[in-house]
Amino acid sequence: MDAFFLQVLNGLDKGGAYALIALGLTLVFGTLGVVNFAHGALFMIGAFCAVTFRKIITLQQVALSETELSPWGTPLEIHTPYAQMWFGDFGKVLIDYSVPFSLLLAIPVMLFIGIAMERGLIKHFYKRPHAEQILVTFGLAIVLQEIVKTFFGANPNPQPIPQAFQGAADLGVLVGMAQHTITYPIWRLVYLLFSLGVIAAVFAFLRFTTFGLVVRAGMNDRETVSMLGINIDKRFTIMFGIAAIVAGLAGVMYTPILPPDYTLGMDFLVLSFIVVVVGGMGSLPGAVLAGFTLGVVQSLASMTVVKDIIPGIDQIIIYLVAVIILLVRPRGLFGKRGVMEN
Amino acid sequence: MFNISKKDAITFLLFSIVVLTMPIWLAPLGASYPGLLQKFAIYALLAVGYNILFGLTGYLSFGHAAFLGVGSYAAVWSFKLLSMNPVLALVFAMVFSGIFALAIGFVSLRRSGIYFSILTLAFAQMSYKLAYSVLSPITHGENGLQLTLQDPRAIDLMFIERGSSLPVSSFFGIPMNGYAGFYFCAIILLIGFFIAQKITSSPFGMMLKGIKSNEDRMNYTGFNTKPYMLTAFVISGMYAGIAGGLLSITDPLAGAERMQWTASGELVLMTILGGVGTLVGPVIGAWIIKYFENIFSAWNESVLHGFFSFLPDNIESFVVLISSKFVGEGWHLTLGLMFVLVVVFLPGGIMEGVRRISAMFKKNNDAEKEVIDPDNIPKSTSGKGE
Numbered sequence: 128m129d130a131f132f133l134q135v136l137n138g139l140d141k142g143g144a145y146a147l148i149a150l151g152l153t154l155v156f157g158t159l160g161v162v163n164f165a166h167g168a169l170f171m172i173g174a175f176c177a178v179t180f181r182k183i184i185t186l187q188q189v190a191l192s193e194t195e196l197s198p199w200g201t202p203l204e205i206h207t208p209y210a211q212m213w214f215g216d217f218g219k220v221l222i223d224y225s226v227p228f229s230l231l232l233a234i235p236v237m238l239f240i241g242i243a244m245e246r247g248l249i250k251h252f253y254k255r256p257h258a259e260q261i262l263v264t265f266g267l268a269i270v271l272q273e274i275v276k277t278f279f280g281a282n283p284n285p286q287p288i289p290q291a292f293q294g295a296a297d298l299g300v301l302v303g304m305a306q307h308t309i310t311y312p313i314w315r316l317v318y319l320l321f322s323l324g325v326i327a328a329v330f331a332f333l334r335f336t337t338f339g340l341v342v343r344a345g346m347n348d349r350e351t352v353s354m355l356g357i358n359i360d361k362r363f364t365i366m367f368g369i370a371a372i373v374a375g376l377a378g379v380m381y382t383p384i385l386p387p388d389y390t391l392g393m394d395f396l397v398l399s400f401i402v403v404v405v406g407g408m409g410s411l412p413g414a415v416l417a418g419f420t421l422g423v424v425q426s427l428a429s430m431t432v433v434k435d436i437i438p439g440i441d442q443i444i445i446y447l448v449a450v451i452i453l454l455v456r457p458r459g460l461f462g463k464r465g466v467m468e469n
Numbered sequence: 470m471f472n473i474s475k476k477d478a479i480t481f482l483l484f485s486i487v488v489l490t491m492p493i494w495l496a497p498l499g500a501s502y503p504g505l506l507q508k509f510a511i512y513a514l515l516a517v518g519y520n521i522l523f524g525l526t527g528y529l530s531f532g533h534a535a536f537l538g539v540g541s542y543a544a545v546w547s548f549k550l551l552s553m554n555p556v557l558a559l560v561f562a563m564v565f566s567g568i569f570a571l572a573i574g575f576v577s578l579r580r581s582g583i584y585f586s587i588l589t590l591a592f593a594q595m596s597y598k599l600a601y602s603v604l605s606p607i608t609h610g611e612n613g614l615q616l617t618l619q620d621p622r623a624i625d626l627m628f629i630e631r632g633s634s635l636p637v638s639s640f641f642g643i644p645m646n647g648y649a650g651f652y653f654c655a656i657i658l659l660i661g662f663f664i665a666q667k668i669t670s671s672p673f674g675m676m677l678k679g680i681k682s683n684e685d686r687m688n689y690t691g692f693n694t695k696p697y698m699l700t701a702f703v704i705s706g707m708y709a710g711i712a713g714g715l716l717s718i719t720d721p722l723a724g725a726e727r728m729q730w731t732a733s734g735e736l737v738l739m740t741i742l743g744g745v746g747t748l749v750g751p752v753i754g755a756w757i758i759k760y761f762e763n764i765f766s767a768w769n770e771s772v773l774h775g776f777f778s779f780l781p782d783n784i785e786s787f788v789v790l791i792s793s794k795f796v797g798e799g800w801h802l803t804l805g806l807m808f809v810l811v812v813v814f815l816p817g818g819i820m821e822g823v824r825r826i827s828a829m830f831k832k833n834n835d836a837e838k839e840v841i842d843p844d845n846i847p848k849s850t851s852g853k854g855e
Binding site for chain 1: 527529576579580582583584587588590591592594595598599601602603604730731734737738741794798799801802804805806808809812813816
């Protein structure tokens with residue numbers, strides 16, 4: 128039973144990442160009607176925002192100690208991060224919490240990249256066939272990957288978890304079980320809560336703001352909205368930026384869990400596409416629900432009990448579920464009729 | 470069976486000449502060594518086959534790498550169990566990939582559009598993951614399937630003694646490595662190209678094109694499009710299987726990474742880059758990508774220094790610094806940029822570029838008819854040339 132709970136938690140956690148990426152993909156598809164294969168690359172760029180932030184914040188002054196000697200007999204080098212010299216204790220906090228703080232860097236950067244991408248390239252592809260949209264964004268994803276590789280190399284860049292969130296939380300105690308029955312890394316719980324928060328924020332933004340109202344109206348009937356004198360294109364561009372931010376934030380917070388390298392985006396891309404299609408193209412609740420469901424299903428399938436019955440099921444379960452859902456419910460869980468069928 | 474239109478015959482003739490003389494004209498480009506030439510021929514065949522599905526019917530499959538993998542495994546198993554004869558291996562590769570394509574196609578073709586793409590992608594990824602994990606008794610997982618000295622090779626051992634070294638696939642005594650291997654692949658490519666030409670110009674091919682332009686209308690006029698689609702899918706899968714078989718024939722080592730979705734993605738890139746729906750386009754796309762992957766990626770700074778040595782020193786080192794990001798390790802960047810540019814400006818791929826340029830020349834010729842140009846008077850000499 129504990130193993131089951133643990134796997135559900137694991138799945139929700141993984142599902143959080145899937146759901147965030149799929150949510151961004153669906154936002155772009157629902158508003159602009161563009162299939163964005165570069166969305167995984169945005170996730171990856173978000174992750175590298177965290178890497179960059181940490182690199183900047185940990186720039187060090189190196190001084191030679193006058194009294195102490197290193198084991199080799201040379202004067203000992205003392206490394207002091209500039210942040211610590213300038214800001215004192217706040218600098219220490221800044222270094223410790225570099226991952227959460229880099230969210231602040233990621234938001235403007237991702238907004239800028241998203242809007243630049245939309246204005247620079249993707250806007251020319253609204254009227255082109257979906258296949259060409261897929262191809263151009265795929266090419267763009269390769270370019271972005273390679274640019275990141277030029278600057279950061281091909282090796283993974285591990286990021287530390289802030290001190291306060293290291294270790295595992297004993298969740299079993301909270302519900303009255305014996306100690307150490309269900310322990311779970313705290314950072315993963317943080318990630319789960321964070322992804323739920325971001326999802327809630329996106330939905331609230333669309334539901335309760337005037338801007339969101341207009342965007343939703345535009346998703347339903349773009350022409351009528353623009354006839355009412357609203358510059359819907361501009362708002363959709365901003366939505367693209369927001370989708371990029373969502374992907375970027377998901378990437379930033381994921382760095383302590385999986386050290387990012389430049390292929391991170393491609394790894395997540397295929398899965399998140401499957402999530403989107405299973406949820407139904409263009410349906411935001413579908414994307415979120417499918418993200419969490421597939422995450423949990425995948426985790427449950429990797430339990431040894433299940434693997435003993437059907438060997439290898441953990442490797443293929445996501446694809447299997449996707450195939451079954453597409454055959455039984457042609458448009459995914461919440462898809463609308465006539466979307467992307469030709 | 471062999472009657473084809475005059476235009477097709479000329480295309481085929483020119484294509485054969487280009488392919489068979491590849492060792493000569495690729496020499497100045499530094500790509501004339503057998504290993505790469507074989508790859509050129511094999512991936513060209515793969516792209517020609519993919520184009521039968523994607524080019525003619527417009528169904529974007531993201532799962533063709535699976536057929537390539539199945540073909541490779543089938544060929545290596547035929548080496549291991551029966552004989553080192555490449556023809557037998559190809560037959561096996563074709564049959565197994567055909568059956569595999571039939572099964573996947575039967576399910577995937579129930580949906581169209583992106584749903585079809587995702588279904589094929591899902592099946593290919595499943596095959597890849599299974600080949601890595603549970604099916605490793607058949608695929609030998611990460612190590613890849615290789616020949617060993619203890620293989621049964623039932624047919625071969627009836628005639629010859631077991632050697633002390635690993636056998637090489639041989640076509641009645643001609644070993645299938647080096648240039649002989651290339652010519653074997655090239656001949657298969659030519660046969661495949663010819664069949665693709667026949668399919669394109671046949672009523673069946675017209676049907677597929679009809680499906681591409683409007684499947685609903687085809688259905689309304691009373692055609693059941695499903696069997697046609699399935700046939701196209703299986704044929705295209707068989708091409709991929711044969712290409713996989715050829716990969717195993719030239720180098721008998723089959724690994725699961727051939728089935729990964731990025732391999733399918735590369736195939737799509739090749740087809741688009743060259744020109745979807747044309748016969749020659751995908752071949753050119755395949756050659757360009759393989760050339761980049763093998764030759765361009767080996768360029769390094771010293772090559773660039775040699776290349777830009779005519780420039781003044783300061784400028785030279787700057788130019789080399791910039792351009793070194795695009796070659797060698799960074800060749801993917803060049804590929805990605807080229808790809809984006811092609812999709813943006815030439816949606817029809819390189820073949821559309823060729824068409825536009827030749828159209829421009831034609832216009833020029835028309836304009837020059839007014840002004841008498843001694844080089845252009847006889848109409849017969851102004852043609853496309855090669």
